[in-house]
Amino acid sequence: MSYCCSNCGYSTPRWLGKCPQCGEWNSFLPVSRKEIKKERSSSYSSPLSLAEIKEKNLQLGNRFSTGLKEVDRVLGGGVVEGSLVLLSGDPGIGKSTLLLKIAEGIAQKDKRVLYVSSEESLYQLYLRVERLGIDYNPPLFLLSTNSFEEAREGISSLQPQVVIIDSIQNLGREDLEFLPGSVATLRDLSSRFMEIAKKENIALFLVGHVTKEGTIAGPKVLEHLVDVVLYLEGNANHPLRLLRSMKNRFGSTQEVGILEMQEKGLVEVMDPSHYFMGESRFTGVGTACTVWTEGKRAMVVEIQSLVHPSYFDFPRRVSLGMDLNRLHLLLAVIEKNTRLRFSRQDVYLSMVGGIKTSETALDLPVCFSLVSSRLNREIDKGTVYLGEVGLSGEIRPAPLLEQRIRESARMGIKRVVASSYHPKDFSPDRFGEVTLVGYSNIKEALEKEGLLG
Ligand SMILES: Nc1ncnc2c1ncn2[C@@H]1O[C@H](COP(=O)(O)OP(=O)(O)OP(=O)(O)O)[C@@H](O)[C@H]1O
Numbered sequence: 064m065s066y067c068c069s070n071c072g073y074s075t076p077r078w079l080g081k082c083p084q085c086g087e088w089n090s091f092l093p094v095s096r097k098e099i100k101k102e103r104s105s106s107y108s109s110p111l112s113l114a115e116i117k118e119k120n121l122q123l124g125n126r127f128s129t130g131l132k133e134v135d136r137v138l139g140g141g142v143v144e145g146s147l148v149l150l151s152g153d154p155g156i157g158k159s160t161l162l163l164k165i166a167e168g169i170a171q172k173d174k175r176v177l178y179v180s181s182e183e184s185l186y187q188l189y190l191r192v193e194r195l196g197i198d199y200n201p202p203l204f205l206l207s208t209n210s211f212e213e214a215r216e217g218i219s220s221l222q223p224q225v226v227i228i229d230s231i232q233n234l235g236r237e238d239l240e241f242l243p244g245s246v247a248t249l250r251d252l253s254s255r256f257m258e259i260a261k262k263e264n265i266a267l268f269l270v271g272h273v274t275k276e277g278t279i280a281g282p283k284v285l286e287h288l289v290d291v292v293l294y295l296e297g298n299a300n301h302p303l304r305l306l307r308s309m310k311n312r313f314g315s316t317q318e319v320g321i322l323e324m325q326e327k328g329l330v331e332v333m334d335p336s337h338y339f340m341g342e343s344r345f346t347g348v349g350t351a352c353t354v355w356t357e358g359k360r361a362m363v364v365e366i367q368s369l370v371h372p373s374y375f376d377f378p379r380r381v382s383l384g385m386d387l388n389r390l391h392l393l394l395a396v397i398e399k400n401t402r403l404r405f406s407r408q409d410v411y412l413s414m415v416g417g418i419k420t421s422e423t424a425l426d427l428p429v430c431f432s433l434v435s436s437r438l439n440r441e442i443d444k445g446t447v448y449l450g451e452v453g454l455s456g457e458i459r460p461a462p463l464l465e466q467r468i469r470e471s472a473r474m475g476i477k478r479v480v481a482s483s484y485h486p487k488d489f490s491p492d493r494f495g496e497v498t499l500v501g502y503s504n505i506k507e508a509l510e511k512e513g514l515l516g
């Protein structure tokens with residue numbers, strides 16, 4: 064017999080009143096060794112040599128589409144049969160909405176889908192179905208329960224190809240002493256679901272909640288076990304949602320899906336640059352265009368600054384969507400390299416469109432936008448700025464430069480201001496129609512581009 068903390072999973076051979084790992088009181092419950100053994104010896108068969116495996120011509124399960132291209136892209140080309148996918152994200156960000164849309168998309172391809180909700184009643188689910196205008200004809204089934212046994216029964220009787228469990232934290236098992244959501248329950252249920260997925264060749268989507276710190280509740284238990292971990296991110300006050308994969312056993316984690324929350328649910332943003340820029344460009348004083356990359360995708364976006372005399376002894380520095388420390392650093396670099404002063408100015412910096420990024424390649428557009436607003440001088444509307452600015456004011460090349468230049472050319476912006484140093488394999492001649500202007504430091508760039516002096 065050993066004891067396991069139901070809060071953090073710490074295990075000890077003796078019962079303890081207080082957990083030494085997470086500090087929780089009265090959280091230790093007994094776990095029998097038999098149970099642990101059973102869990103470990105799940106479904107491993109005898110070992111095979113590589114040659115034998117080749118001969119057997121083993122293959123991954125087939126892939127099928129979710130009906131949303133942005134989701135398929137993140138999954139590596141669609142859902143793999145018999146895979147276990149964990150979807151996580153902040154409360155109210157749209158996990159259930161996304162999964163219902165996926166369920167509809169898959170059911171429309173004549174695959175049977177079971178949506179098990181442990182958080183909402185059937186009527187609540189129905190209201191969402193109505194609101195999102197979900198198609199009634201395809202084989203999509205709903206079940207509201209917080210018991211694993213009932214969910215299991217539903218799966219056995221319906222024999223679906225896809226099952227959605229929303230959420231695993233609210234599900235419990237009758238003969239388990241631990242509360243739903245505790246680490247021991249999560250461990251138990253996730254290995255059971257894994258077995259169902261692999262043995263019955265069902266693609267399973269699990270919703271996992273995040274803790275205050277933003278990690279999936281339960282110390283990595285779920286992440287280790289599942290095949291794919293997806294995060295739905297976004298700002299509750301903005302409709303933009305990004306779907307990322309943190310782990311994918313069937314594809315790259317470099318892909319990102321871009322979605323927008325609308326009245327009718329989550330809609331794909333197929334052309335992000337057009338989404339962020341629109342048809343008209345608002346560039347002028349304080350607004351600089353750049354190309355933001357997220358995973359493998361490049362998108363033209365705008366960065367805006369407002370520099371205004373301060374009424375306080377300590378001027379304000381506000382940064383929306385970018386790291387505030389980076390803003391402080393860039394202000395210091397500009398002050399050191401030019402005669403401009405910001406010490407009596409409030410500075411507001413914003414990434415347009417609800418984007419959050421920590422990309423250093425956007426330093427150069429940030430500097431241009433700050434100086435433009437400080438001096439009330441317009442920035443050229445047909446130019447894209449790309450480059451990292453170092454502490455001594457030098458401009459370094461942006462990673463994925465080619466991709467960024469191609470994207471800006473696609474959006475009709477044919478002038479690029481960047482670093483004069485190029486990566487080894489980079490040849491500017493490849494971009495015939497694009498004019499590439501390179502500068503070695505921020506002072507030279509600001510002067511020659513007509514903002515300073
Ligand atoms: N009647 C409505 N009209 C428009 N939008 C709505 C409506 N009801 C909900 N929403 C949107 O859907 C979001 C909730 O989506 P959803 O329930 O899918 O989130 P969730 O991530 O599953 O939340 P939870 O963590 O509570 O399960 C809300 O934040 C809101 O933006």
Ligand SMILES: [Mg+2]
Nearest residue numbers: 158159182229
């Ligand atoms: Mg939900």
